[in-house]
Amino acid sequence: MSQPSQRSGCGCCGCLGCLGTVVLVLGLAVVALVFLLYQTAASDRPSRPPGLVANQQVYVSARKKWDDFNRDSSIRVLALSDPEINSLLAKAPEVGFLAGGATVTSRENGIQLQLSVPVKIIPFYTKYINADVFLRPIITGENIDLNIYGVDAEGRPLDAASLQRFKSQAQPAINMILTGANQWEGPRAVHEIRLQNGSVTLLR
Numbered sequence: 500m501s502q503p504s505q506r507s508g509c510g511c512c513g514c515l516g517c518l519g520t521v522v523l524v525l526g527l528a529v530v531a532l533v534f535l536l537y538q539t540a541a542s543d544r545p546s547r548p549p550g551l552v553a554n555q556q557v558y559v560s561a562r563k564k565w566d567d568f569n570r571d572s573s574i575r576v577l578a579l580s581d582p583e584i585n586s587l588l589a590k591a592p593e594v595g596f597l598a599g600g601a602t603v604t605s606r607e608n609g610i611q612l613q614l615s616v617p618v619k620i621i622p623f624y625t626k627y628i629n630a631d632v633f634l635r636p637i638i639t640g641e642n643i644d645l646n647i648y649g650v651d652a653e654g655r656p657l658d659a660a661s662l663q664r665f666k667s668q669a670q671p672a673i674n675m676i677l678t679g680a681n682q683w684e685g686p687r688a689v690h691e692i693r694l695q696n697g698s699v700t701l702l703r
Contacts, residue, residue, distance in 0.1 A: 557583060558587065560583070562591070565579075568701070572687045576701070576702050577700065577701045579698065579699055580698045581604060581699075584603050585602045588603070600617065600627075601613070607695055609634060610699070611633055612632040613631050614631070615628070629652070629654075631651040632647060633647070635648065638691055642681075642682075644674050645670060645673050645674060645677065649662070687703070688703065689702065690702060
């Protein structure tokens with residue numbers, strides 16, 4: 500096994516920095532889901548109120564853990580609880596376009612992504628994507644495959660044909676975004692993900 504790089508910085512992060520890039524990529528993956536759900540889960544009002552304001556201390560701690568993990572390839576493991584993940588989704592400025600309308604609940608058999616996200620296609624007119632997406636991330640080498648195994652739109656599960664059509668549209672685009680970003684990380688790439696009730700662990 501090759502020895503991991505000991506560099507503490509990436510040297511190629513630009514103005515966003517390592518963490519900003521990772522958060523932005525994850526946010527773009529969520530946005531891809533939102534727009535692909537637009538035809539089946541759009542409503543004139545949100546299905547739930549915006550998430551509670553994230554605790555500032557939780558956010559600062561979670562952001563530092565993300566920052567350290569993504570800047571230093573010698574850190575091999577990152578464990579984040581659901582409150583920490585949700586604090587990043589709620590407060591990270593890179594994903595402010597989600598307007599606090601995306602939260603996750605992790606379980607041993609997968610992740611539930613709960614969406615009630617505003618979308619303004621026409622000025623002064625807002626639609627909301629209200630959906631719960633059930634998925635399991637699988638990593639093979641540096642390739643990331645988000646296996647979407649269920650979607651509830653407006654509180655009702657999609658029928659089998661609609662789910663298959665959505666998967667055929669959503670999964671290739673999202674997998675390409677996440678895999679490309681992971682491969683770009685080089686020695687910082689993630690090679691394994693472990694799910695537990697209430698937490699997600701990434702391993703290099």
